Amino acid sequence: MKKSEIFTYVCPYTGGSMSLTEEVVQNDIVIEGFLVNACGEKFYIRDGIPDFTWPKELHHLDAETRQSYELLAADYHKYANIPFETYRVKEDVVRERMVEKLRLSSTSKVLEIGGGDGRGAEYIVKRLGKGGKLYFQELSPAFLQHAVKRLAGYDTIDIEYSIANGCYLSFPDNAFDAAHHFGGINTFSDVARCLSELARVVRPGGRVVVGDESLGPWLRDTEFGRIMSNCNPLLKYEIPFDAIPVEARDVVVEWIMLGAFFTLDFTVATGEPEADYHVNIPSNRGGTHWTRYHGTLEGVTDEAKSLAMKAREKSGKSMHEWLDAVVKEAAQKDLNR
Ligand SMILES: C[S@@+](CC[C@H](N)C(=O)[O-])C[C@H]1O[C@@H](n2cnc3c(N)ncnc32)[C@H](O)[C@@H]1O
Numbered sequence: 001m002k003k004s005e006i007f008t009y010v011c012p013y014t015g016g017s018m019s020l021t022e023e024v025v026q027n028d029i030v031i032e033g034f035l036v037n038a039c040g041e042k043f044y045i046r047d048g049i050p051d052f053t054w055p056k057e058l059h060h061l062d063a064e065t066r067q068s069y070e071l072l073a074a075d076y077h078k079y080a081n082i083p084f085e086t087y088r089v090k091e092d093v094v095r096e097r098m099v100e101k102l103r104l105s106s107t108s109k110v111l112e113i114g115g116g117d118g119r120g121a122e123y124i125v126k127r128l129g130k131g132g133k134l135y136f137q138e139l140s141p142a143f144l145q146h147a148v149k150r151l152a153g154y155d156t157i158d159i160e161y162s163i164a165n166g167c168y169l170s171f172p173d174n175a176f177d178a179a180h181h182f183g184g185i186n187t188f189s190d191v192a193r194c195l196s197e198l199a200r201v202v203r204p205g206g207r208v209v210v211g212d213e214s215l216g217p218w219l220r221d222t223e224f225g226r227i228m229s230n231c232n233p234l235l236k237y238e239i240p241f242d243a244i245p246v247e248a249r250d251v252v253v254e255w256i257m258l259g260a261f262f263t264l265d266f267t268v269a270t271g272e273p274e275a276d277y278h279v280n281i282p283s284n285r286g287g288t289h290w291t292r293y294h295g296t297l298e299g300v301t302d303e304a305k306s307l308a309m310k311a312r313e314k315s316g317k318s319m320h321e322w323l324d325a326v327v328k329e330a331a332q333k334d335l336n337r
Helices: 003-008 060-079 082-086 091-101 121-125 141-151 191-201 223-231 289-294 302-315 319-336
Strands: 019-026 029-036 042-046 109-112 133-138 158-163 176-182 202-213 248-256 261-268
Touching (some): 003 019, 003 029, 060 141, 091 202, 109 121, 289 319, 302 319
Parallel strands (some): 109 176, 133 158
Antiparallel strands (some): 019 029
């Protein structure tokens, strides 16, 4: 971690700023030390890599995942290409397509979480130039070490590494132009929190692209589906539709790799969508989306309703116009009395 980067990070728990203490710095790189939040919680920096793991005692799902990836790290290269080979697609094609969806420029600031041994990050850094930057996070320290080695060749590109849980991000709001993850989100302990964190740290107009296994429902009862699911239980995970944050716009979900994996991408906006609720709806009922939702009073009897419908018809107005005028007139009469 560069010493100048300290202001880039916030506490993954409080979101507040942190100070650096007891540091050992060489050529602007903080080799050892720790970042402390306002409550005194410490996040250690070892061998130049900050560890933002939060909660300190991980949810058991994340703890188990970390443990299994720690054991897998050294041999991951033997397995990484198997899904691509199995589903008859070139890894290059899949990864390029996902990175395309990030809509990067050479100066983009990009976050990758759960980046594994950095094989996906290569496709990101190849698109970055001077002024661009990749923040690479991984839950497993052993995997992160492999990523540091793999990406060492891209020394003209600014890359910052840290250990972190993708469900609790150590960055302020709107810090990135784009955020990416592939291959692990199904087993994150809180997928909704993760997607919401990604939307929080990406600026409005920026892009979020994630993907993982999820066998297309139309394939579950096929030989293909049964053979593949037998070998890989992760195919049974559903695409996390209900975890998509309200800030997501232009959401695109695509099944890839013969329908065994999905990608989910969206553009980040602020808050929930806001339609034009005031478009006039030409009909006997009349009114707008807004008046129909917010304009309801306490209701009337069957007799009053039937009379109102006849009167409305005679007046030639829509029910909204007739009712609005009648209620206004009656209210003004009572107020002036
Ligand atoms: C199958 S690997 C995929 C690695 C890489 N993204 C790729 O495309 O090759 C899944 C990765 O997600 C990481 N991971 C799992 N749970 C995580 C979490 N809660 N937060 C961050 N990373 C996590 C694992 O450590 C592992 O490196």
